[in-house]
Amino acid sequence: MFKLKDMLMLTDKGYTDLKKAIFACTITNLSLMLPFGITIQIFTQLQKPFSGGEISWTKMWLYFGAGILAAVLIFFANKHDYKKTYVTSYMAAEANRIRIAEHIRKLPMSFFNSRDLTELTTNMMGDCATTEHVLSHVIPQLCANGISMVIICIMLAFFDWRMALTVFCTVPIAFFVILGSRKIQERLSESQIQAKLKASDQIQEYFEGIKVIKACGLEGDKFKALDNALLLMKRMALKMEFGTGIFVTGAQIIVQSGIGLTVFVGTYLLTGKQIEFLPLLMFFLIIVRIYGPILVELTLLPELIYLQLSTKRMRTLMSTAVMKGSTDKVIKNFNIEFEGVSFRYQEDNSSEEAVIKNLTVSVPGEGITALVGPSGCGKSTLSKLIARFWDVNEGTIKIGGIDIKTLDPEYLMGYISFVFQDVVLFHDTIYNNIRIGNLTATREQVMEAARAACCDEFVNNLPQGYETLLGENGSTISGGERQRISIARALLKDAPIVLLDEATASLDPENEVLIQQAISKLIDGKTVLVIAHRLRTIVGADKIIVLEHGELAEEGTHETLLQKKGLYEKLYRIQQESMGWSV
Ligand code: ADP
Numbered sequence: 072m073f074k075l076k077d078m079l080m081l082t083d084k085g086y087t088d089l090k091k092a093i094f095a096c097t098i099t100n101l102s103l104m105l106p107f108g109i110t111i112q113i114f115t116q117l118q119k120p121f122s123g124g125e126i127s128w129t130k131m132w133l134y135f136g137a138g139i140l141a142a143v144l145i146f147f148a149n150k151h152d153y154k155k156t157y158v159t160s161y162m163a164a165e166a167n168r169i170r171i172a173e174h175i176r177k178l179p180m181s182f183f184n185s186r187d188l189t190e191l192t193t194n195m196m197g198d199c200a201t202t203e204h205v206l207s208h209v210i211p212q213l214c215a216n217g218i219s220m221v222i223i224c225i226m227l228a229f230f231d232w233r234m235a236l237t238v239f240c241t242v243p244i245a246f247f248v249i250l251g252s253r254k255i256q257e258r259l260s261e262s263q264i265q266a267k268l269k270a271s272d273q274i275q276e277y278f279e280g281i282k283v284i285k286a287c288g289l290e291g292d293k294f295k296a297l298d299n300a301l302l303l304m305k306r307m308a309l310k311m312e313f314g315t316g317i318f319v320t321g322a323q324i325i326v327q328s329g330i331g332l333t334v335f336v337g338t339y340l341l342t343g344k345q346i347e348f349l350p351l352l353m354f355f356l357i358i359v360r361i362y363g364p365i366l367v368e369l370t371l372l373p374e375l376i377y378l379q380l381s382t383k384r385m386r387t388l389m390s391t392a393v394m395k396g397s398t399d400k401v402i403k404n405f406n407i408e409f410e411g412v413s414f415r416y417q418e419d420n421s422s423e424e425a426v427i428k429n430l431t432v433s434v435p436g437e438g439i440t441a442l443v444g445p446s447g448c449g450k451s452t453l454s455k456l457i458a459r460f461w462d463v464n465e466g467t468i469k470i471g472g473i474d475i476k477t478l479d480p481e482y483l484m485g486y487i488s489f490v491f492q493d494v495v496l497f498h499d500t501i502y503n504n505i506r507i508g509n510l511t512a513t514r515e516q517v518m519e520a521a522r523a524a525c526c527d528e529f530v531n532n533l534p535q536g537y538e539t540l541l542g543e544n545g546s547t548i549s550g551g552e553r554q555r556i557s558i559a560r561a562l563l564k565d566a567p568i569v570l571l572d573e574a575t576a577s578l579d580p581e582n583e584v585l586i587q588q589a590i591s592k593l594i595d596g597k598t599v600l601v602i603a604h605r606l607r608t609i610v611g612a613d614k615i616i617v618l619e620h621g622e623l624a625e626e627g628t629h630e631t632l633l634q635k636k637g638l639y640e641k642l643y644r645i646q647q648e649s650m651g652w653s654v
């Protein structure tokens with residue numbers, strides 16, 4: 072029984088609830104036997120005139136009363152059973168989903184590098200749904216049937232042990248048939264899951280890339296890939312149904328052969344005068360009632376095998392170590408120091424070249440520091456390391472003298488506003504998308520941040536203003552407008568450190584001016600690290616860090632770096648020239 076808790080990944084409460092559900096189901100099963108006991112008693116009375124006796128009407132009325140009482144009892148047992156089984160299983164599944172979501176939130180980004188989103192969605196929805204269904208429709212009924220079968224078998228054995236044995240002898244054989252086919256079913260389930268994942272991947276890719284598919288005329292190729300994935304899913308589903316069906320039907324036939332066997336053994340015993348007619352009739356009546364739920368359970372048994380695959384995936388997810396740290400160390404100043412930092416994305420692949428190599432540099436508090444360098448030199452990586460999206464492989468990153476590895480990632484994020492180049496917007500209203508920056512902010516504060524980030528003019532042109540629902544990931548507004556919403560979010564958060572992935576390069580001049588205005592309000596009085604793509608925007612920065620291949624190439628102010636005539640001067644010159652050409 073203890074294993075059941077692990078197998079279903081239940082909490083202590085979930086496990087206690089499951090035990091209550093099994094008990095409730097057992098009571099329901101046993102209560103359903105009451106009508107048979109009463110029917111047998113009525114038959115006993117009805118056959119009396121044939122053997123020279125008289126029907127006792129007092130007893131008949133008593134049985135009638137007992138029948139009504141049994142109906143009431145069955146009703147309440149079912150009601151209780153329903154509540155215990157279904158309500159608690161949905162609660163357990165909800166607890167599981169929240170537990171997984173909480174866990175995923177605390178995982179390092181390296182985990183997401185190695186997993187694709189479709190697989191995670193499958194974990195969250197599909198695997199939890201499997202547990203939910205098994206918890207509500209399989210386990211309690213299966214255990215309760217097992218328990219009540221043993222009880223009924225013992226009770227029937229009091230009437231005739233040979234008949235009791237005959238009734239039940241086919242059941243274990245049927246169960247062994249299903250359990251014996253476990254390996255085949257596991258293999259089929261795994262292939263079906265893989266086919267489903269592949270199809271989900273293809274569907275997602277098709278919809279996400281629909282613009283490119285249309286623009287490049289890839290409809291045929293891409294649709295073929297999607298079509299093939301869906302075809303494979305259909306094939307695997309049929310294979311799975313067929314594979315499972317053979318064993319389930321086989322097992323059901325074995326159980327039902329018990330009816331023939333009981334009739335045969337019963338008739339044999341009756342003709343040999345080894346059993347009375349009435350007890351035999353009771354066995355004939357009861358056998359259908361007993362086999363009914365068992366036949367249903369046999370069809371559900373493969374789900375237990377499927378469940379094991381689901382929980383294996385969930386267990387792997389839950390056993391991935393989360394990022395931990397203190398939540399009570401107060402950061403007093405916001406100097407950021409990198410001391411001998413090296414980092415590579417693949418944790419387990421030390422042969423991969425490090426993206427950041429032995430970097431020692433500081434970002435002074437309350438000032439603007441620009442991070443520049445050729446594309447791919449590690450600028451974004453470095454800014455994300457400050458926010459502890461990943462932990463460094465060697466060296467330390469300190470903020471105000473505190474190693475960020477000792478800080479809880481969510482606590483650390485409380486000190487940081489991050490304006491990403493690729494803005495993520497949720498399928499929600501503009502107001503709520505800004506409010507994400509600070510969920511405790513008042514409406515007035517949200518509006519103030521929106522105004523400061525120059526969102527007002529474009530939002531007021533929308534029919535529902537701030538209550539306008541954004542399409543998935545803000546697909547209904549322009550790049551510049553998305554940026555302004557993300558700056559409003561950061562303004563509302565008002566964190567002392569601002570990490571800014573400058574994204575003005577791809578914007579039109581009007582948007583660029585507005586965004587520059589918004590940014591200057593955002594960074595006022597903060598420790599700012601800006602990843603600069605256009606060097607002319609950071610000419611006035613307090614410090615410029617120049618990276619090359621993940622290493623520190625140079626550092627200084629715009630003037631000192633120009634005088635050095637190193638990488639910065641070269642990059643600056645190239646950009647100036649290219650701007651000259653474009654005019
Ligand atoms: P920059 O911001 O300077 O353009 P990045 O920090 O984005 O550079 O990338 C530095 C290097 O790290 C690049 O070679 C890039 O391919 C690699 N890289 C970036 N993100 C990831 C990731 N999530 N997983 C693996 N490699 C990555």
